[in-house]
Amino acid sequence: MNYGIVFLFLLFLAGCKPEVDKPVSIKEDVVFLSDDTLEGRQTGTDGEKAAAEYIAERFKNLGLEGKGTNNYLQPFTFKPKTNPHQKVNYNVVKGDSTITGINVLGYLNNNAKTTIVIGAHYDHLGYGAEGSLHRGEKAIHNGADDNASGVAVMLNLAEKLKEKNTNNNYLFMAFSGEEMGLLGSNYFVKNPTTDIKKINYMINMDMVGRLKADSTLAVYGVGTSPILKQTLRAHNDSFKLIQKESGIGPSDHTSFYNADIPVLHFFTGQHEDYHKPSDDFEKLNYQGMNTISNYIFEVISDLDNNGKLPFRKTKNESEDVPRFKVGLGVIPDYLFDGKGMRIDGISEEKPAQKAGLQKGDIVVKLGDTAVVDMMSYMKVLATFEKGDTTKVIVDRNGELVEAKIEF
Numbered sequence: 001m002n003y004g005i006v007f008l009f010l011l012f013l014a015g016c017k018p019e020v021d022k023p024v025s026i027k028e029d030v031v032f033l034s035d036d037t038l039e040g041r042q043t044g045t046d047g048e049k050a051a052a053e054y055i056a057e058r059f060k061n062l063g064l065e066g067k068g069t070n071n072y073l074q075p076f077t078f079k080p081k082t083n084p085h086q087k088v089n090y091n092v093v094k095g096d097s098t099i100t101g102i103n104v105l106g107y108l109n110n111n112a113k114t115t116i117v118i119g120a121h122y123d124h125l126g127y128g129a130e131g132s133l134h135r136g137e138k139a140i141h142n143g144a145d146d147n148a149s150g151v152a153v154m155l156n157l158a159e160k161l162k163e164k165n166t167n168n169n170y171l172f173m174a175f176s177g178e179e180m181g182l183l184g185s186n187y188f189v190k191n192p193t194t195d196i197k198k199i200n201y202m203i204n205m206d207m208v209g210r211l212k213a214d215s216t217l218a219v220y221g222v223g224t225s226p227i228l229k230q231t232l233r234a235h236n237d238s239f240k241l242i243q244k245e246s247g248i249g250p251s252d253h254t255s256f257y258n259a260d261i262p263v264l265h266f267f268t269g270q271h272e273d274y275h276k277p278s279d280d281f282e283k284l285n286y287q288g289m290n291t292i293s294n295y296i297f298e299v300i301s302d303l304d305n306n307g308k309l310p311f312r313k314t315k316n317e318s319e320d321v322p323r324f325k326v327g328l329g330v331i332p333d334y335l336f337d338g339k340g341m342r343i344d345g346i347s348e349e350k351p352a353q354k355a356g357l358q359k360g361d362i363v364v365k366l367g368d369t370a371v372v373d374m375m376s377y378m379k380v381l382a383t384f385e386k387g388d389t390t391k392v393i394v395d396r397n398g399e400l401v402e403a404k405i406e407f
Helices: 003-016 026-033 046-061 144-161 183-190 228-234 253-257 286-303 374-381
Strands: 073-079 099-108 115-121 169-175 199-205 216-220 240-244 263-267 330-332 341-346 362-366 389-396 399-406
Touching: 026 046, 026 144, 026 286, 046 099, 046 144, 046 169, 073 183, 099 144, 099 183, 115 144, 115 183, 144 169, 144 199, 144 286, 169 183, 183 253, 199 253, 199 286, 228 240, 228 286, 253 263, 263 286, 362 374
Parallel strands: 115 169, 115 199, 199 263, 216 240
Antiparallel strands: 073 099, 099 169, 216 263, 330 341, 341 362, 362 389, 389 399
């Protein structure tokens, strides 16, 4: 146990502890969870435990019941994967090389027949665990957008839903182990603390803190129940809405979809601070987060009288993704719906930077192949190997610019 972290955490908590009768703002929750004191909230660390205790305290002050195996907490012990195809071994005998993560569960009991799960992961990358895109000195990855933002919106929804929309119960969940492979949500689905057959649907929020000027909001899983798409459209007067059918994606909603539960996953897009130490609270759009919370509340309110939603399987869009031997070294704008592939960030010392490409460039041709969308970009990229040289054409503020790419 790192007693220094615990002591600093207790001091910080004493100054920030929520009052029962005073609502805590979305920004206050983000600031706490993304503070250096928690050292990046990596699963199995003292920082993760401190974050779990904070969320549990917030649940308690909101009047939620503990729904874990230990009051609000659901610890799970696992042995990490040694290769990407290996299954995680839960509940191992604790010893060297095992890790304990903690899910945090708060329950709003309306004595209803069905329960809605509203979740967000709270773990992150610590000082730069696997998945970090940082290439400098060791530094804390605070994960303000990823995913203190989702946890803060979840807590805001818990405040909104007290004594409202009472035809469902609500299970609010902060998952750990997401960055290591959706471990916490997967564990819960296999070891539920409520009747999983009575879960109506699941809402997941992961990286909802960077709503851009064009108000683009992506919602995944709209095909997992027939009514979802029209409900989302009916209440949208704030967003440029991008709806994706698939219930499978790189976040915790996938665990519930795989258990035949309808899901909705909300996401405001990747950015150049993704999985880097620079993902800090000052860069978040708090007004946008409040607007997203209000929107989700309206969707829940509309669905309140619809009973248990029917589940529908969707195509796994990730099965169509080609395998790559090389990369440009860019962060694509996954929310861009124009022609081509828009660059949302550039990695240092990678082919794109060396070729002079810039954030905001739209790739319209790679080699001899036109790039019309993300899938066509990925398909042509998969044809290149290390050492290949080709040309790229980008649309830069309406002007076509050609550059040489060396993989």
